[in-house]
Amino acid sequence: xxxxxxxxxxxxxxxxxxxxxxxxxxxxxxxxxxxxxxxxxxxxxxxxxxxxxxxxxxxxxxxxxxxxxxxxxxxxxxxxxxxxxxxxxxxxxxxxxxxxxxxxxxxxxxxxxxxxxxxxxxxxxxxxxxxxxxxxxxxxxxxxxxxxxxxxxxxxxxxxxxxxxxxxxxxxxxxxxxxxxxxxxxxxxxxxxxxxxxxxxxxxxxxxxxxxxxxxxxxxxxxxxxxxxxxxxxxxxxxxxxxxxxxxxxxxxxxxxxxxxxxxxxxxxxxxxxxxxxxxxxxxxxxxxxxxxxxxxxxxxxxxxxxxxxxxxxxxxxxxxxxxxxxxxxxxxxxxxxxxxxxxxxxxxxxxxxxxxxxxxxxxxxxxxxxxxxxxxxxxxxxxxxxxxxxxxxxxxxxxxxxxxxxxxxxxxxxxxxxxxxxxxxxxxxxxxxxxxxxxxxxxxxxxxxxxxxxxxxxxxxxxxxxxxxxxxxxxxxxxxxxxxxxxxxxxxxxxxxxxxxxxxxxxxxxx
Ligand SMILES: *Cc1c(COP(=O)(O)O)cnc(C)c1O
Numbered sequence: 001x002x003x004x005x006x007x008x009x010x011x012x013x014x015x016x017x018x019x020x021x022x023x024x025x026x027x028x029x030x031x032x033x034x035x036x037x038x039x040x041x042x043x044x045x046x047x048x049x050x051x052x053x054x055x056x057x058x059x060x061x062x063x064x065x066x067x068x069x070x071x072x073x074x075x076x077x078x079x080x081x082x083x084x085x086x087x088x089x090x091x092x093x094x095x096x097x098x099x100x101x102x103x104x105x106x107x108x109x110x111x112x113x114x115x116x117x118x119x120x121x122x123x124x125x126x127x128x129x130x131x132x133x134x135x136x137x138x139x140x141x142x143x144x145x146x147x148x149x150x151x152x153x154x155x156x157x158x159x160x161x162x163x164x165x166x167x168x169x170x171x172x173x174x175x176x177x178x179x180x181x182x183x184x185x186x187x188x189x190x191x192x193x194x195x196x197x198x199x200x201x202x203x204x205x206x207x208x209x210x211x212x213x214x215x216x217x218x219x220x221x222x223x224x225x226x227x228x229x230x231x232x233x234x235x236x237x238x239x240x241x242x243x244x245x246x247x248x249x250x251x252x253x254x255x256x257x258x259x260x261x262x263x264x265x266x267x268x269x270x271x272x273x274x275x276x277x278x279x280x281x282x283x284x285x286x287x288x289x290x291x292x293x294x295x296x297x298x299x300x301x302x303x304x305x306x307x308x309x310x311x312x313x314x315x316x317x318x319x320x321x322x323x324x325x326x327x328x329x330x331x332x333x334x335x336x337x338x339x340x341x342x343x344x345x346x347x348x349x350x351x352x353x354x355x356x357x358x359x360x361x362x363x364x365x366x367x368x369x370x371x372x373x374x375x376x377x378x379x380x381x382x383x384x385x386x387x388x389x390x391x392x393x394x395x396x397x398x399x400x401x402x403x404x405x406x407x408x409x410x411x412x413x414x415x416x417x418x419x420x421x422x423x424x425x426x427x428x429x430x431x432x433x434x435x436x437x438x439x440x441x442x443x444x445x446x447x448x449x450x451x452x453x454x455x456x457x458x459x460x461x462x463x464x465x466x467x468x469x470x471x472x473x474x475x476x477x478x479x480x481x482x483x484x485x486x487x488x489x490x491x492x493x494x495x496x497x498x499x500x501x502x503x504x505x506x507x508x509x510x511x512x
Contacts, residue, residue, distance in 0.1 A: 001065075005024075007345060009023075009027075010023050012029065014061055017233075022205075025346070038283070041056075053243060054237060057243055075119060081114075087115070088103065088241050093389070093393050095254075100245075101430050104241060104430060109149045109471070110469050113146045113149075116234045117147070117151050121154050123233045134221075136162065137224075139151055139163045139164070140207060140225075140497065141227045142197070142205075142228065143166070144268060144322070148166075151163055152185065152188050168195055169192035170316070175436050175475065179475060183482070194487050197323055216494070230329065235329075246284055249427075260287035265429050266319070268323070268324040290404075290426075292407035303369075306360045310352070310357065319400040319403050322403065337368065338360075338364060375407040376407065382399060382403050385403075385408075396460070396464045397441075400431045408428055434466070435469055438457045442460045445464070446459075484496070
């Protein structure tokens, strides 16, 4: 299967798209056509394990090049690192109103990014083999907190690869920072960058585009690749869990084949929800995708007004992985709703870079209105939603999922106003373990403030009786290996990466 750039001009294979990450003209790779699933295939998925389901969905895009057997064994290895029998369990919260939560945080770093990033190293290795690229790969990632750790953990000590992660020094939560700064492995480098996530992501995108920087790396037989959701190899594994959740509802007798359901997605870079939209394009019976934003509500405004406008204040919230103003993956949606008009997509992206805004046509907006519902939650609204669900059902969720729940409640009110019997099953994607944000979660559930994250974990454990992940508790006694802070300056950042590529950055040894 071939992939084309949202900004035109390129046509590459799936393996090339995964190796390259971003198209040369700055566009994102999208499948030339969307493969589809028949109802019989969907039915067959009911009898498969999660690894088999994931391999099956990935195979629709990649089996011709990477091989179905390879995909199967890669998925098995990737998801064996998840805790519990089911890597992505679906929890029924309220059968009456049809509320379900899909827990995507049972991987090694306690956030949903693991679903893709535990698998990506296998996909990338194989893609390098298939395309005959012998260079070493340097994974360069900007992170709003969770991608960085998941990429480090996924690629740690994978031969032929190195991982460099930049996080905004004023952006990530304490646990997220600790997780990254204690990272072990001999092929990793972590640094804070002055500024917020958008600044950080912009700088990293410029490094990807810089000929000079890429030439320096080429001298060292190193080539850049991306672990951000701009990489199709990162997006594809996320499509699978939408199918899997649907099939779980089928198996449990909660829906009949063909019934439409809704999904609610806490959204930042628009990767996760875009994967859901791709699932729909592939034939999954989805009615609405609900896009939930926090106080940084650029996307919610965009869906309501048809104008994407980043000229606004940036807020730090308790859902830092969603503190984003420029959502990269929206470009893939724009490309589709414009009727795959690459020229127009490129023009809009240029407008966004230069004028900080662009608008869509009313015909395009109509498509969005039909397929999406969008809303945002304030910090108070998020806390209230988390409390309400805990109070009523005893279910504790993290702050990002809290944003989704708050928007779900708005959506539920809106749809039952139109039809009071509308109890269409709705799956809220839960993207992080509550213990990753212990102080904020504790505050939301009990009103108690504690000064220290690890105290927060203890209290939260007493309150919820939920088992805290060992990997988070262990952070307390691990020495920091990375303490570097760099200016948001391309020269400084590229120097750092080149020194890392030359093996000159030796982190503080892990004494344990
Ligand atoms: C990354 C992340 C999100 C946002 O996902 P996108 O694909 O960037 O929209 C939401 N919640 C958590 C916990 C995350 O780590």
